[in-house]
Amino acid sequence: MNHNEATHSSTPLLEVSGLGITLNTHRGPAQAVRDVGFTLARGETLGLIGESGSGKSITAMALMGLLPESATTQGSVRFDGQELLGLSDKAMCALRGHRMAMVFQEPMTALNPVHTIGNQVAEPLRLHQKLSAREAREAALALLDRVGIPQPAQRFDAYPHQFSGGQRQRITIAMALACNPDLLIADEPTTALDVTVQQQILDLIADLVDERRMSLILISHDLGVISQNVDRMLVMYGGTVVESGSTAQVFDHMAHPYTRGLLAARPRMAALGQNRARLQTIRGTVPELVDLPRGCPFAGRCEFTTDACSRERPAEQTLAPGHEVRCLRPEAIAAEHGAHA
Known part of the structure; x- marks a missing residue:
């Protein structure tokens, strides 16, 4: 029996809790990831989505033990029951490429x-x-x-x-x-490819994950890619998970204004065919990691921002079993969305 057929299948393959990553920059320490947590079952597929700088790729690097030497971490990353944070290089190398593998954005x-x-x-x-x-x-x-x-x-x-x-x-x-890994991490694996080849690569990854019963973490900035290829998703912004749930839950009820902004900013072929059509954008710019607001990282870019949003970091709220959001005003946002539905 190989490691993909382990009998303790009730135990999550991957358990991440309270993960924090601080990077040293020329402007001082930057909190690249703040209090990220999730689990991944054997054979499950999970998507990480967000703009550049949201913390997706560096989270993956932490899982693979590929962070810069100057980076500091806190929290826990357990793979098949083994703690990875603080693991020796030799022990990490024995896992990497064997039981955990990664496909990078740029193959070269x-x-x-x-x-x-x-x-x-x-x-x-x-x-x-x-x-x-x-x-x-x-x-x-x-x-x-x-x-x-x-x-x-x-x-x-x-x-x-x-x-x-x-x-x-x-x-x-x-x-x-x-080496038939248990976990495959694909970090924007189709970004540099044309549309036809992109779909071929995504289909290939999906087929191989299914064939080999691997767990998959797919990283993307494209909601369309995520919607078609994973069971669950984490929406990241400012190094924080702002919304998480099954893919169906999140798409049926987008609770965070950033998630909705990502969907609205996607180009649609029907709209692009109209001369007057303009792509919607999320106002403002992504804050630098060293300049993240004390409260919600999306404060100021969100039309629902109040003073409290800039002062207080939102706690995670459960909207439905398995569907969580970090927002101080989910009811107001839901009401506004319902009024325009």
Whole structure:
């Protein structure tokens, strides 16, 4: 039985509680992540969504043990019952690429330009599964074939620059899946690709997650991508989770004004066909991490802002089982939304 078939399936694969991350910047310490918490069951898919600077990617880096050395953390990150924060580099390396894997936004940052793609896909198989060179090559060829690289045997000894952007991303997915991890983190995996290739990559990830019964954390700034690919979602802003719930719950009842702003700002083909149509925007700008307001991070950009919003950090409120929001005025926002429905 492999680790994906563990008998203690009632225990969450991933438990994050009170996660805080502080970065050292030229302007002083910046709270990049504040009090983030969630659980991820085995085989479950979770989306993290928000604008650049909202804390999505750095949360993922903390899970993978890839934070800058100067970063400080607090709280707890437990993977299959093991605490990851403070774990030694050696112990973290044994997990990373084996039981936890990550697909990055730009594949050229994950691929070494001076090594063949075959060697890069085979490396985790040799390192973590102790396969011989021949066994690793055979397994790597099967992986490259599964992710859609044409003629993998002929291209095994090619270099990253000899592939298209979509093919390079497929290669990084093959690398991530080499050891059949329990958890796959995909950080904006389609940002640099054209629309057709984007959908192919998302479909490939969904198929592989289902085939291998992996848990998935999908990071995106696009609500459309999140709505179609995950069971649950966390909306992040200013390093904080401002709304969370099942994907269906959040889309049926968007309780935080930031979540609604993200949806309103999405381009729609019907609207784009009208000459007078303008994309809606969220007023104001994302605050710098060193200048976050003491209270709600969205204070000032939200039309429902009161003085209390700038003074008091909202506590998490439960709207329905599994659906939470951090807002001081959810009733007023719901009433306003109902009046315009």
